Amino acid sequence: MRFSKTFIKTLREAPKDETAKNGAFLTRAGYIHKEMAGVYDYLPLGLRVIENIKRIIREELNKLGCEEVQMSALQNPEPWEMTGRFSDQEVDIWFKTELASGGVLGLAPTHEEPITSMLKSYISSYRDLPLYVYQFQTKFRNELRAKSGILRGREFLMKDLYSFHTSEEDLDKFYAEVEQAYGRIFARLGIGDDTFETFASGGIFARYSHEFQTILPVGEDTVYYNADKSTVLNKEVFNDEVLSDLGVKGQKFEETTAAEVGNIFKLKFKYSEPLELKYIDEKNKQQTVYMGCYGIGVSRLMGVVAEKFADEKGLVWPEEVAPYKYYLVGIGENGVAEAEKFYRGREDQVLFDNRNVRPGEKFADADLIGLPYRIIISDKTLANGAAELVDRFSGESQMIELANLNKL
């Protein structure tokens, strides 16, 4: 993409209320625009990052046989009343609205109830199971305080997957597959080394649920980890009883802040029982469907990755997430001509800064925008028949012969 043709505009200063690095840099670099606290627009660069995150998640989930759907945001109270969760006492983050023709609706903060209710029309026999259904969907949560850039939103994008099974064994097996898939997803997002599967409270039907927590100074959660980080626990289950249950009592644990990027939960009958999601088994007997649910915060992940890697100059994107791979700058007539040659056929990989501004301004914007590699072609580099390739992550610079450049 040519910079001059695209809607990217870097700002000298971030809004004063963006105290977290992710919000400040993402705003300054032209990825997001704040509508109000916790509500953001995604500009072209930001939408490309979101689409990359979605693509990675989609690829890993499709491998497990998961299928994509799209549920509605507007919620009929009925299924929520059957689980007691339409009540503001029970769920305190509802946005509610009124139908012109009468009646209250909710804006979905999550989708267990409607998806369980919907599947009553499609699941009748053991032959229809197992079933794994996911969506990328905007969630609405009426948070009293929204803060930390895009880490805690009132309107945000989430991937939510729901699984449906005939037995606990089958649920356990799929749960383990999702754990593996989540590991691959966070690794591809570049945060694998700092993201840990933690023990969290399990509710009525399971001893524990699990979260995926990325160690992060601005994270809103507190987790505890042992020396080799083989056991990581959320604060709410960090007690002697759980430590001894997990066989790690007596080990030394450290405390740190972290951001929750995913969670997985064996729901079992939590929703299928009150909503009566049943099937007929091989012996012609009616049974209740076993369920699991598995979330990933998509827009939050954009903030977490931004926050994790940003340095004092700006953003630093891992390659699979970056909106473009290369930031291209040609200096001088010959430099620009060679840059044009490199650009052609790579429009979707290269952000070509062809603006009529000083090289220094281009370099500063390159650092701020944070693409993985910067390529500079100037009279100086051409004197050596080469271009300069700078790695945004390491800062390392190398000269690369023009012939080899074209192999990139």
Added chain:
Amino acid sequence: MRFSKTFIKTLREAPKDETAKNGAFLTRAGYIHKEMAGVYDYLPLGLRVIENIKRIIREELNKLGCEEVQMSALQNPEPWEMTGRFSDQEVDIWFKTELASGGVLGLAPTHEEPITSMLKSYISSYRDLPLYVYQFQTKFRNELRAKSGILRGREFLMKDLYSFHTSEEDLDKFYAEVEQAYGRIFARLGIGDDTFETFASGGIFARYSHEFQTILPVGEDTVYYNADKSTVLNKEVFNDEVLSDLGVKGQKFEETTAAEVGNIFKLKFKYSEPLELKYIDEKNKQQTVYMGCYGIGVSRLMGVVAEKFADEKGLVWPEEVAPYKYYLVGIGENGVAEAEKFYRGREDQVLFDNRNVRPGEKFADADLIGLPYRIIISDKTLANGAAELVDRFSGESQMIELANLNKL
């Protein structure tokens, strides 16, 4: 995709309240699920159709240099109050909700105000113009009555494009380009021959706006066309004054029902003036930005295409829109083995009905689901070294040699 592995379930009967063909067949064939009147979920087949429609629109808009963004659904009243449109008297289809921390928010029924307001941060000079920004976004409209399947929704998917210019000439030029692009989009969607650009009322700043109307018995609009359909008018401008302005007075016009699938509008200063979207021109003078807006109803289009082509047996999808190209049925051991061979490597193009049900049931579902081609491989066809290929649109059947089948 293997039928047995996917979440597709056809229903014998459509809900009684789905009186329009599109709602009835899309529901029965497992494309959509109704949450409440005017609010639908998209099941895997339906989501594939929606994604195909989006892809076609995206490809055609990107050719014009348009860039994709994603605005929020939650709306701060402020910019809407500057145009007077937050008032329920002025705009009578608002869904409104309350922030836990205080204050009323709206759910966007359209996005002129927030996008104009947002661009104040990014447009300052004539060098920043023109700019063409679009999104695919869920819109919320609190319709008193929602009906006709997915043709009139309370929550629906729309593509909205906004253009920003330094002059009326530049706006006119781009407006003409969008007219052409819309023609290509509707042609690719298979409804080109029945979709007409109509004259509609223009508001304060333009004599006319234009709509794209698809002739359809269940359409909610009324349009008038002359003998060669070179001039088509919406009801609100069908009067002597307009007919003589357009030079078609005295011609014979027929009346018909139609569904609005797109609209384009020269807004000029309608929003940029009250919201003060300005730029500095070449002579260092402040000027107001010229604007245009251009909508396409994405989920409505799915309903229009379904409604347009469905016959008594079910849906009939044009090739670019269809969720898969081929419906594959193998009958008997050898037929299934050959079908497996054809399926391999074509997982994304072929819906392989490998269910353990009678061929008759498969054929009925093939007709209901409406993929462009059905391929049947059985002992009977194999006796001739061939497969049967049936065109869903024409109903024509031909035998095709196995060697040629593999070239498909």
